[in-house]
Structures are given as structure tokens and as C-alpha cells.
Amino acid sequence: MDRKWYEKPLRIAALQCNYEEGRTLDVVDKWADAGFNAEQLFHPMAESYTAVYKSETHRGLLVKYLAKARRRGLRVILYLNAHIIEPSNAGRREAWAQRDARGEFYRLYETYDACCVNSAWRDRVFEAIDRIGDLDVDGLFLDGPVVCGSGCFCPACRALFQKEFGEALSEESARLAEFSAGSVDRFMREAHRRFKARKPDGVFYMNFPLLHESCFSMPEALDYNDILGTEGGFMFYGPAQGACLWKPSVNAKISEAAAPGRPRVIFMAADQKPWSWYVHTPVETQLCIASSVANASSIWYGLHGSTALLDTPGGRAAAELMRQLARHEAIYEATQPASSVAVMHSFDTSRHYHSSRQASDFYGGIRQEQGAPGNYLDSLFGFCDALARSSIPFDAVTDLDASAAVLGRYDCIILPTCACLRDAAVEALRDYVRNGGNLIASLDTSLLAGSGQPRADFGLADVFGVSFEGRVTE
Ligand SMILES: [Zn+2]
Structure with missing residues (x-):
């Protein structure tokens, strides 16, 4: 049986903002030269650190970008934000945003409102997905959705909970986790259905919250994730001496156990979290990539600054390792665990x-x-x-x-x-x-x-x- 392209080792590049000063198309060459074989495409649609496809604004540039990526053999998976309300729509918070039990809005990155999958926000995402189906993309990635804190208590969630379970939504409800996971599940099934209707061979997956079980159900989530991709390589978030250096490999092992027949990808931030312009050292970079690949995951390498960061010691180490992986794919493809x-x-x-x-x-x-x-x-x-x-x-x-x-x-x-x-x-x-x-x-x-x-x-x-x-x- 022929394997799909995304079932082979992936080296996915991402640029999660746009500081390229108009040289958008040059980014294709940078990825291809650095050994990547796919891009999770964000930067041509960047609005600060978020991106949502709007055909009237983005289509022209994307058509050119996709054609160039095709010529250079780079697969393109379009990025679609599904966890925050972008600045240009901040005025929609009353209708779209998640709230805690006291009615206060949750904040993500201490800056943005979090969108709710049960609110009218969902309709604009579905419309964007329908339009993405007109583009020559190889796949779609949803960055989210997430359920914040103990759950969402917005008016839409309160009404839906009452209708489903016949009782008022409260933090004490025994069915709160079930409701949160069920809400994400329902949203993702519809998003998946819409994308596959236009792109039956395209790859579709979400930012999978592997170790945050309250936001999804297993094995149901495997129905709408062609790839299990998780942020196992977003490292540090605090003083380096407190970091777990095995975070990528543990996430890769659990991903393999949870989805043994499915491609897995560890998402690695090129930068030390939370400092977007401070790239990991060469050793930290190599350890994260190598320990993901050694545990049968593909790798996603994401920049949160400009592509000039590729010309740093850490960026050069990443590119060198990507090119090495590209040369030796056969060695680490389709491996089997052998531990006792x-x-x-x-x-x-x-x-x-x-x-x-x-x-x-x-x-x-x-x-x-x-x-x-x-x-x-x-x-x-x-x-x-x-x-x-x-x-x-x-x-x-x-x-x-x-x-x-x-x-x-x-x-x-x-x-x-x-x-x-x-x-x-x-x-x-x-x-x-x-x-x-x-x-x-x-x-x-x-x-x-x-x-x-x-x-x-x-x-x-x-x-x-x-x-x-x-x-x-x-
Ligand atoms: Zn809600």
C-alpha cells in the first residue's frame, strides 16, 4: 500500500510572525536550503503573533507563495489560529471570548482573549476553512482550540450545557470536563469534515494538548487528527536549571503509545520560551531534534522572530541536523520500539x-x-x-x-x-x-x-x- 506523503519523515519549518520586510517569497528558499521538506505556513497572513486566512487580503500573495513552494519541493500546510481572538477582531470579545465562572474573560499570553468553540466565532473559522479549500495547499493545521482554566462559562456554553444536561453549568458540575472535551470534539469533527470535503488527500491536524486531557477525548481525537502533533519541544518557560531536558522524548514516547499507527510530530520552538528572539544553543537544539526523531517522531521547528535567526549558532545547528536527516531518511524511517x-x-x-x-x-x-x-x-x-x-x-x-x-x-x-x-x-x-x-x-x-x-x-x-x-x- 502506498504511504501518504505525510507518513514519511517530516521536517516542518514555521515562521510564526512576519519581520521579513516584504521579502516573503524568499522564505521558501531558506527552508528548502536548510533541509526542510514542509512548511506550516503562517507568516504571509501574520497579524502580530496570530494568523487567520482571509481570502480577500491574503489570496494573491499565497497563490504566488504556494507556486514557488511547489517548484522547490516544499509541502505547505496552512496555519489557522484557533485559540485567540486576533487584535483586529478584539471588539468581538462579548460574543466570541471564553469566560471563567465569575464571568471574567480569560487571557492568553496575558494579552489576548481566548475564543470559544461554542460561540459564533466558530462560524467564521468554518468559513475560512471552506475558502482555504480553494488554495493549492497540502494540508491544514489548527492552532487550538483550547479550553481555558476550569472551563468556559460564556453565555453560549451556559445555554448549551443546560440544553445537553438539563442543569445549570457550574464549576462543581461533575460533567464539566466531559462537556469541555465534547465541545472541542464537536468543533474539530466539523472542521475536519469541511476541509476533507475539499481536500480529501490533504493532511489535517490540531495543536494536540497531549498532556492536558481535560481538553480532548481519546481515542475520539484520532478521528480528526491525521497527525498527532504536540508542543513537546517548547522548552524552559523558566530558569534553565529547572527545565526537563527529556520533555521532547517523553512526549514522543506517549504520542507513539497513544497513536502507534499514526505519524507523530514534536513541535519545537527554536527559541527558549518565553523569549521569542533568543534561540536555543546548538546543544539544546540538537538534543531536542535528535531525541524527538530517536523516539519515532517527526520534527517541527518554529521561529518566533525573523528568519535572520537561522543565521545564529542554534539556527545553523538546526539546519545542519535537518540536512543530515534528509540525507539519511531510510535509517530512521518506520522504526520499532525495542525497550523492555x-x-x-x-x-x-x-x-x-x-x-x-x-x-x-x-x-x-x-x-x-x-x-x-x-x-x-x-x-x-x-x-x-x-x-x-x-x-x-x-x-x-x-x-x-x-x-x-x-x-x-x-x-x-x-x-x-x-x-x-x-x-x-x-x-x-x-x-x-x-x-x-x-x-x-x-x-x-x-x-x-x-x-x-x-x-x-x-x-x-x-x-x-x-x-x-x-x-x-x-
Ligand atoms: Zn464558551
Whole structure:
């Protein structure tokens, strides 16, 4: 069977603003010369750090740009902002923006309003997608959507929640996470349907919030993501000594476990977050690209300043590595994991249990759950860090795909405070141990059901040989 073009290794370039002083078409040559084989195209439509296609404004230039990219063998995936309201539409905030439970507008990047997928904003996005279908593009990327904070409480969401569930929307609602994820799901299905109606062979994907389970549902999200692309390579966000250097590889491993038959891409900011004009050092750049590719992901390399940043030590290191990857594609294409140890990523725990939120341009902070002593994401990255520093190769598995066939590949499976495990996962882990497998688990693992409801005892009490007696709180 012929593989689609985007199922082969991708080296995607992006320029997330426009400081090119009118030399827009020159950017094609810069990417092609640097070894990239695709662009996620943003800069000809840039309005500050956001971009939404408007045919009357952008079509003329885009037609020229796309023709030149075609000549240079560069695939083009059009970028479409789907998380903030751009400055020229800031006046629409009353109708389009997300609000918290007190009615205050959420702010992204401390600057912009966040658009709501249930508001009238959605209609203008669908119209833009219809018009993008007239362009000679190879795909469409939606940067978003996101659901901020504990959820959106705008008038449209309040009305929809009341209609769906027959009760008023509140922060205490047990169905809030389900509603948020369902809203994103419904929006994405329609966006996907519209694009594919015009471009059946085009690639379509979103900025996938892999470690922010409250904004999507798995495996439903695989229905409308031809590629699983996530911001695993947006690095630092704080002092360098506190950064997790394995963030790209952990994200790549979890992506592979969540979507084994699907192309994966790690999005890497060329710059140290949050300083858009400060490019990573050569070593930081090489580590991020190499650890993504070594874990079977393609790479997206995004500049948040001008293309002059390609002529910095970090930019030159990126281009050198891209050209090397281009020369040796056959070596790292279609690889298979060969580790004998796996760390479980629990989507149910990520959604329902107390956890840090991995810093990104969209998310951050901590979600508090009363009475939960653990911190899921810290535990996950802590175990991954210990394994990486011990030079023990490892894969990820997920609680949604904990089948005997998957678990049976490993000698040892680590459950990093996988507090919320559904019955099927518990049963599969029990069988795995019965068949000779080894488990390492921490803290509240299996003490809650997949829904987040407490169990009377650990679901794996018989396997652990321990029972839950209560918490020591003093
Ligand atoms: Zn809303």
C-alpha cells in the first residue's frame, strides 16, 4: 500500500510572525536550503503573533507563495489560529471570548482573549476553512482550540450545557470536563469534515494538548487528527536549571503509545520560551531534534522572530541536523520500539487527579483536587527522568490501550501515581503480573476508578499485597 506523503519523515519549518520586510517569497528558499521538506505556513497572513486566512487580503500573495513552494519541493500546510481572538477582531470579545465562572474573560499570553468553540466565532473559522479549500495547499493545521482554566462559562456554553444536561453549568458540575472535551470534539469533527470535503488527500491536524486531557477525548481525537502533533519541544518557560531536558522524548514516547499507527510530530520552538528572539544553543537544539526523531517522531521547528535567526549558532545547528536527516531518511524511517521497560501514561489520571500542568503557550499552573496527596505529572516525569539518567531505554504505554498484547512486550511496567485506572486496565495489569510481568507503582495507583470516583481499596490490592486503610493527615 502506498504511504501518504505525510507518513514519511517530516521536517516542518514555521515562521510564526512576519519581520521579513516584504521579502516573503524568499522564505521558501531558506527552508528548502536548510533541509526542510514542509512548511506550516503562517507568516504571509501574520497579524502580530496570530494568523487567520482571509481570502480577500491574503489570496494573491499565497497563490504566488504556494507556486514557488511547489517548484522547490516544499509541502505547505496552512496555519489557522484557533485559540485567540486576533487584535483586529478584539471588539468581538462579548460574543466570541471564553469566560471563567465569575464571568471574567480569560487571557492568553496575558494579552489576548481566548475564543470559544461554542460561540459564533466558530462560524467564521468554518468559513475560512471552506475558502482555504480553494488554495493549492497540502494540508491544514489548527492552532487550538483550547479550553481555558476550569472551563468556559460564556453565555453560549451556559445555554448549551443546560440544553445537553438539563442543569445549570457550574464549576462543581461533575460533567464539566466531559462537556469541555465534547465541545472541542464537536468543533474539530466539523472542521475536519469541511476541509476533507475539499481536500480529501490533504493532511489535517490540531495543536494536540497531549498532556492536558481535560481538553480532548481519546481515542475520539484520532478521528480528526491525521497527525498527532504536540508542543513537546517548547522548552524552559523558566530558569534553565529547572527545565526537563527529556520533555521532547517523553512526549514522543506517549504520542507513539497513544497513536502507534499514526505519524507523530514534536513541535519545537527554536527559541527558549518565553523569549521569542533568543534561540536555543546548538546543544539544546540538537538534543531536542535528535531525541524527538530517536523516539519515532517527526520534527517541527518554529521561529518566533525573523528568519535572520537561522543565521545564529542554534539556527545553523538546526539546519545542519535537518540536512543530515534528509540525507539519511531510510535509517530512521518506520522504526520499532525495542525497550523492555515501559512507563504507563494514564489519560484518566491526567483528567481527574491532582496534577501539575506541563507549561506551554496555552496552559500552565496546577489543578488541585481535594484530598489527593500525589501529583501525577510530576510523578510521570520523575520516573522518566530516573530511567533516562540511569541509561535504561523505555517506552510508554497508556491506560486506554492496556491490552495483553501491548503489556506483554515488557519485562517491567511502571505506574507513576496512576491513581485513576479503569477496570479494564486494572484487569489487564493483573493478568500481566499473573503471566510473569513486573510492576513498579507509586502512591495512589489504582485507588480511583477511571471516572475519578474513589474505590474502597486499591484496584490492584491483591497484586500489590497491600490494602488501603486510610490517610495519615498529621
Ligand atoms: Zn464558551
